[in-house]
Amino acid sequence: MKKYTPILTMAAVAAFAAAAHAADTIPLTTAIPPEKIEGTPIEVKGVPNLKAPAAKAPELMVPAGTVLLSKGKPVTSSDDFPIIGDVTYVTDGEKDAGEGYFVELANGLQWVQIDLEQQAAIQAVWLWHFHSQRRAYHDVVVQISDDPEFATGVTTVFNNDFDNSSALGTGSDAPYIETQYGMLIPVAGVKGRYVRLYSQGNTSNDLNHYIEVEVFGTPAQ
Numbered sequence: 001m002k003k004y005t006p007i008l009t010m011a012a013v014a015a016f017a018a019a020a021h022a023a024d025t026i027p028l029t030t031a032i033p034p035e036k037i038e039g040t041p042i043e044v045k046g047v048p049n050l051k052a053p054a055a056k057a058p059e060l061m062v063p064a065g066t067v068l069l070s071k072g073k074p075v076t077s078s079d080d081f082p083i084i085g086d087v088t089y090v091t092d093g094e095k096d097a098g099e100g101y102f103v104e105l106a107n108g109l110q111w112v113q114i115d116l117e118q119q120a121a122i123q124a125v126w127l128w129h130f131h132s133q134r135r136a137y138h139d140v141v142v143q144i145s146d147d148p149e150f151a152t153g154v155t156t157v158f159n160n161d162f163d164n165s166s167a168l169g170t171g172s173d174a175p176y177i178e179t180q181y182g183m184l185i186p187v188a189g190v191k192g193r194y195v196r197l198y199s200q201g202n203t204s205n206d207l208n209h210y211i212e213v214e215v216f217g218t219p220a221q
Helices: 010-023 087-091
Strands: 025-027 061-063 075-077 103-105 110-128 141-145 155-159 183-199 208-210 212-219
Touching: 061 110, 075 087, 087 103, 087 110, 087 208, 087 212, 103 110, 110 141, 110 208, 155 183, 183 212
Parallel strands: none
Antiparallel strands: 025 061, 075 110, 103 208, 110 183, 110 212, 141 155, 141 183
16 A cells, blocks of 8 residues: 655645744733823824824733843933932832832933843833823834943834934834833844833923833843
């Protein structure tokens, strides 16, 4: 009796590959703070291509073994004397809105920077600005580097500065309205030790705010 070697179709190969890939990935999850809207609403206007407020938590599949790298890690900023709060709030794990949870930096282009204390393969950055009022922050730019001065080896993973007013390059990402769900930025394995996040005021005032930044990935081998 003849023996027949089964022939895999392209569709079958693709199905096997997809199943193998799915087995190597996990959904990225984090604690979402409760919604807390305070103050008189201010209309968000004058921002082209503005995304509507998120109605649910964003979803992202990441490689198995991806963990939170940024909790409790050192934070520095371009403003040596924050108006309110402290830059340590950025990685303290507290995401609630309201007093005592956010750091407020001066007007103009400002940044906060997280030192992961070792190089990592970064899979995602999850960012919360001030979210107890519907507003959009201007010139949100997120970069990764092994250089603490961000002079060399810089990779930009998010940029919604549509007119290059921050002089960091013209971005194609959409501006968005802050909610308790934050902004989840896929990074797909970019390697670096430092994560720097810029902003330049918002649609309610000229100041810059951060509640929490979470960086997910795996320590680089």
